[in-house]
Amino acid sequence: MRPSPKVVAAFISLPLALTACGGGGSSTTPATPSSISSASADHRPVKGGGTLNIALNADPDALDPSISTTLVGREVFANMCEKLYDIDASAALIPQLAAAMPELSDDGKEVTIKLREGVKFNDGTAFDAEAVKKSLDRHRTWEKSARQADLEAVSKVAVVDPATVRLTLKRAFTPLTAQLADRAGMIMSPKALDAANDNFGASPVCVGPFKFASRTSGSQIVLDKAPDYYDAAKVKLDKLVYKIIVDPNVRAANLKSDDVQVADQLATNTVKGVQADQNLSVVSGGGLGYYGFQINVGNVSGSTEKPGAVDTALGKSPQLREAFELALDRDAINKTVYNGLHEVDCFPVPLDSPYRPKDLTCPKRDLAKAKQLVQASGVPTPIPVTMATPNDAVNQRLAQVIQSMAKEAGFNVSVQTAEFVSVLEQGKAGKFDVLISGWSGRVDPDGNLTNLVTTQGSNNYAGMSDPGVDDPIKQAAAETDPAKRAELYGSAMKKAAELRGVVYLYHNKYYLGTKKTVAGVQYFADGLPRFITAGFAG
Known part of the structure; x- marks a missing residue:
């Protein structure tokens, strides 16, 4: 059955600066101090080039979207593995690798997704409906996949044409678009999947502004600017280096010493000290968890x-x-x-x-x-x-x-x-x-x-x-x-x-510490720092 032109317009507006509910639900104490801003408000111009060092508070698990279960893993994926959908600064669902919001059949059991055209994976392989089907089927049927529950409502993924996929559902499932805006919607290079099979996470290949370069377990993950990215003109940085720094005091100290220029998930007892440094800024995100x-x-x-x-x-x-x-x-x-x-x-x-x-x-x-x-x-x-x-x-x-x-x-x-x-x-x-x-x-x-x-x-x-x-x-x-x-x-x-x-x-509110020389970071309600437009202020 062809879907009707009823488009799923799933908008979830969740401003980053929220007001705390007190013990009885009536407190007006701000959850975020007024001196802490939203990263989405930073629109300073950035110059091209450079390496951004980012401190992560833990070592991610496998960088395989099908089996990853950690928040820090999602932070790395946010700059390396794009999804069919994403969220924007107001937490509204928007197309990413999809070309538009999905269309539903009248009974809600068929979901048609139009895809971006002319897109390449970071290994040069063409992104198309066959690639989308291969990844979604892996997410939902592979016995090791942690995404099976996310896509449990999906019974079949079919290729309609090179730029269109249709998902058949066991039942109407409105949250599907949101699921496809997370790891369940990340699409992997079919060439890399065929070559690596279960070991895809050792050298992952997706569509993204940065591509995987190397990983030293417990130490760092390096991503390079992706030359085949469809929106490469937006990307200014040459390289991202994620450094694993578990101790929150050491993370804050490394930010102050310029060993890193961004530090994720600042411990609440270190936020004030970072704010006090005239060379540093703190931005807030999160709130969904x-x-x-x-x-x-x-x-x-x-x-x-x-x-x-x-x-x-x-x-x-x-x-x-x-x-x-x-x-x-x-x-x-x-x-x-x-x-x-x-x-x-x-x-x-x-x-x-x-x-x-x-x-x-x-x-x-x-x-x-x-x-x-x-x-x-x-x-x-x-x-x-x-x-x-x-x-x-x-x-x-x-x-x-x-x-x-x-x-x-x-x-x-x-x-x-x-x-x-x-x-x-x-x-x-x-x-x-x-x-x-x-x-x-x-x-x-x-x-x-x-x-x-x-x-x-x-x-x-x-x-x-x-x-x-x-x-x-x-x-x-x-x-x-x-x-x-x-x-x-x-x-x-x-x-x-x-x-x-x-x-x-x-x-949970997340606090991201940055050098004031860093601009263009996007930090939304999901607490995942996006560096697609980031760089050093010009």
Whole structure:
């Protein structure tokens, strides 16, 4: 069936400078100090040439879009592997390798995508519909792919002509465009895929302003300007060098010493010092993701397995989970742990998302009610709670503050630290009571909910399972009307808030430190620095 000319115009407006929700949802304290600007406002002219050194806060995993799972990997991909769609400065979805927004059939089960023409991969291979099909099929069917869930709704990818692909869906799935604006929409050179197969990430080839040159594990990743890029006139820099600098204090010091000219994800306790240097600037991005903790309410044998009964005080009692949350002061946590630089909230969808109902409010700290709930439970106090957290200094500080606040309500929180990867493994396996965790966020709310709070979702470490959460999220994914989607997501989030498998604390704000001589950096709501127009100020 030919699609009707109903074009998917999925606009999600999420300004970068957001206002923090207080403990009761009414605070007007800015999440971002007025002295920190948006990178998208920097339009100074740049001169051609030069090498930009960028400090990353971690070493990315494989640079293969099909299997990558790290935020830092997405940062590198943002300048090397373009997608069918992208977001702009206001977080609206826009075409990138696609020539236009997708067209839907009347039943929403056929999606037709027109492609840019005259485009080449960074190895000179022609970009066309066959290449798109090869990458999408790899993303959705390869047994090692981490994109299978992203494209689960797609049953077939067909080549209509060299500049057109058609996706057949199992069901209408409105978030598909947003999925194709992330790694699931990255298109790889078919020539490189055929040559490397499973080892594509060792020498990746995509369409992008920069091309992969080399990688030294744990040290650096080098990208060179791509001569075959379709918009090469925009690209001014000769080279990008990503340096892996895990320690946040060392990242800030290297920025001040000019060993790097850009530093990603500045720790909130280093932002002020970077701002104070007259040669440096700080710009803000992010806000789509969230941070908080999961409470195991049903994960007895793995997040993707059937939920069961958890034999812990918090896991068994919704009232005790409510008491635990009411013992916490989100504003105080933000100020104490993060210098007030994140955006306090208790829901997973950003505060000004058009898909967030206005009637969602956050509970203020209510220690008296928390104590009453604990006493009414009949569980002897102090109630033991084990909290697993990554072993970095900031997460340990967060755990200690939660520990102190919860103690006042009658909980005895024991903090257990481990490497980040080990904590994630604990979460997946259900071997935890409470687990500190976060999510980098997606532009469509489905990406912050499905697989995170729905039954047997791969990242639903809490083991939540309730039709009041699952059904409206599924219905919202098939709905095209933003107002109806917002109503459905609101219903699901309210029910999830009652279950408290996840307790959200704030939306992550990212802070990018740059030399004032660097201009043209784009830093949007996804927190991925884009250097396509960047360079040194002329």
